[in-house]
Amino acid sequence: MYYRLQEYCRLVAGARRGAIYNLQTGKVLSINQGALQLLLACQQSPLEDVLDIRAPEDKTFVDFLHRLTEMGLGSFYLDKPAAGRAPAPAAEPSKLNFLWLELTSSCNNKCLHCYATSGPCADSDAVPHDRWLSLISEARAAGAGAIQLIGGEPLLYPRWRELVEKARAENFEFIEIFTNATLIDDDCVAFCKRHGVNIATTIYADNAAVHDRVTLNPGSFAKTMAAVDKILAAKIPLRIASIIMKANEHEVKNIMDLCARLGVEVTPPDVVRPTGRGDDKDLLPAAYVKPPIRPPFYTDPETFDKAQRCHTCLDGKIAVTAGGDVIPCIFARSEICGNILASSLADVLNGQRLQQCWRTTKDQVEKCKDCEYRYACTDCRPLAQGSDSAKRWLACSVDCPYNPYTGKWEE
Numbered sequence: 001m002y003y004r005l006q007e008y009c010r011l012v013a014g015a016r017r018g019a020i021y022n023l024q025t026g027k028v029l030s031i032n033q034g035a036l037q038l039l040l041a042c043q044q045s046p047l048e049d050v051l052d053i054r055a056p057e058d059k060t061f062v063d064f065l066h067r068l069t070e071m072g073l074g075s076f077y078l079d080k081p082a083a084g085r086a087p088a089p090a091a092e093p094s095k096l097n098f099l100w101l102e103l104t105s106s107c108n109n110k111c112l113h114c115y116a117t118s119g120p121c122a123d124s125d126a127v128p129h130d131r132w133l134s135l136i137s138e139a140r141a142a143g144a145g146a147i148q149l150i151g152g153e154p155l156l157y158p159r160w161r162e163l164v165e166k167a168r169a170e171n172f173e174f175i176e177i178f179t180n181a182t183l184i185d186d187d188c189v190a191f192c193k194r195h196g197v198n199i200a201t202t203i204y205a206d207n208a209a210v211h212d213r214v215t216l217n218p219g220s221f222a223k224t225m226a227a228v229d230k231i232l233a234a235k236i237p238l239r240i241a242s243i244i245m246k247a248n249e250h251e252v253k254n255i256m257d258l259c260a261r262l263g264v265e266v267t268p269p270d271v272v273r274p275t276g277r278g279d280d281k282d283l284l285p286a287a288y289v290k291p292p293i294r295p296p297f298y299t300d301p302e303t304f305d306k307a308q309r310c311h312t313c314l315d316g317k318i319a320v321t322a323g324g325d326v327i328p329c330i331f332a333r334s335e336i337c338g339n340i341l342a343s344s345l346a347d348v349l350n351g352q353r354l355q356q357c358w359r360t361t362k363d364q365v366e367k368c369k370d371c372e373y374r375y376a377c378t379d380c381r382p383l384a385q386g387s388d389s390a391k392r393w394l395a396c397s398v399d400c401p402y403n404p405y406t407g408k409w410e411e
């Protein structure tokens with residue numbers, strides 16, 4: 001007799017425990033070391049060689065196999081089942097799909113936490129307008145379908161409208177401007193509406209006193225909210241982001257209520273990340289935390305495969321800074337993979353540094369590499385790197401109380 005997991009199940013070993021990934025339901029089931037070893041042995045040998053079905057000391061294992069069968073995760077076979085799945089076809093190399101363009105490092109706000117260290121005095125802008133235009137064409141040719149104009153404050157870049165027109169002419173499917181919205185006027189709203197541009201902005205409170213204490217720009221809240229009204233009246237798709245730090249940690253509910261009143265999607269705000277001016281322990285909120293990583297974990301066939309080949313978030317993304325540097329994400333400021341003033345975009349995309357970033361998997365990450373949840377769990381490399389005292393790219397994920405070496409979730 002033989003025992004095999006179903007064709008849609010995958011067994012993943014961790015240092016102390018294992019997990020069965022059910023790619024049909026998406027559920028991930030944690031199993032102990034004994035169960036893991038049993039299933040690994042069953043993959044290799046007939047059941048009779050692995051355990052004695054009638055022996056009292058093996059009853060727990062037999063019961064376990066019956067339980068898995070009832071759960072639809074495995075089956076007994078009288079004859080040896082045909083060899084497992086054919087090996088997966090070689091994965092396509094990654095392609096660019098999304099890029100951020102940081103049009104300027106300048107900003108009229110001076111937010112306490114700004115990862116880009118933007119403000120009125122920032123002056124690292126070096127990309128000529130023609131290079132932004134040619135870059136948009138190169139990015140489209142490389143496969144990108146989505147683009148975001150960001151900064152600093154992108155509306156301080158005098159010719160931003162021409163870049164939107166260029167992206168439209170190149171048939172980008174998704175164009176977004178991430179702006180503090182203080183400079184948005186009727187003309188700007190009409191332009192975005194005409195060109196199908198989405199807008200993202202940020203609020204730090206539902207009142208001027210706290211919001212302006214974060215932006216260090218008196219009057220900014222009133223301007224941002226006036227713009228939000230105009231954008232919503234024009235029915236332009238709007239996202240509102242919010243970041244929580246000590247200065248505004250009591251505003252979480254107010255921000256979420258305000259977004260709900262405005263009819264804008266509400267998600268619990270993120271905590272300030274340790275990058276740029278945000279890399280300052282004094283900014284951290286005293287009590288507000290994002291919920292830590294915890295089971296249940298879920299997956300799907302595509303994500304499961306992707307998690308073994310490349311980074312599930314970074315793959316296919318780049319950010320281009322106002323100085324022309326290419327980094328894998330707006331928060332990964334130190335991971336410079338090339339510069340579009342010195343090279344074509346294609347050369348940077350094919351370069352080893354960016355490819356390595358895109359191919360970072362949890363199989364390389366400290367602690368996670370020994371965890372059975374590693375192909376279902378999310379990851380933010382810039383956050384892990386920024387939080388690490390030695391700023392290592394492969395530092396373990398933050399906010400995870402799981403210890404894969406003991407198999408225990410710590411309090």
Ligand SMILES: C[S@@+](CC[C@H](N)C(=O)[O-])C[C@H]1O[C@@H](n2cnc3c(N)ncnc32)[C@H](O)[C@@H]1O
Pocket residue numbers: 107113114115116150151152153154178179180181200201202241242243270271272273274275276277278279
């Ligand atoms: C750098 S800003 C650029 C766009 C625009 N100036 C704005 O503030 O909306 C983009 C987003 O990054 C957020 N941000 C800035 N520094 C951050 C940090 N250290 N951690 C987390 N988010 C941060 C801002 O709050 C804003 O929502």
Ligand code: SF4
Pocket residue numbers: 107108109110111114115116117118119151152153180215
């Ligand atoms: S977070 Fe945005 S608005 Fe604030 S200083 Fe940075 S770029 Fe400017």
Ligand code: SF4
Pocket residue numbers: 293362367368371372373374377378397400401402404
């Ligand atoms: S963060 Fe790492 S250690 Fe924690 S559950 Fe996810 S993969 Fe496992």
Ligand code: SF4
Pocket residue numbers: 313314329330331379380381382383
């Ligand atoms: S989750 Fe992390 S890696 Fe992904 S875009 Fe956000 S900051 Fe970058």
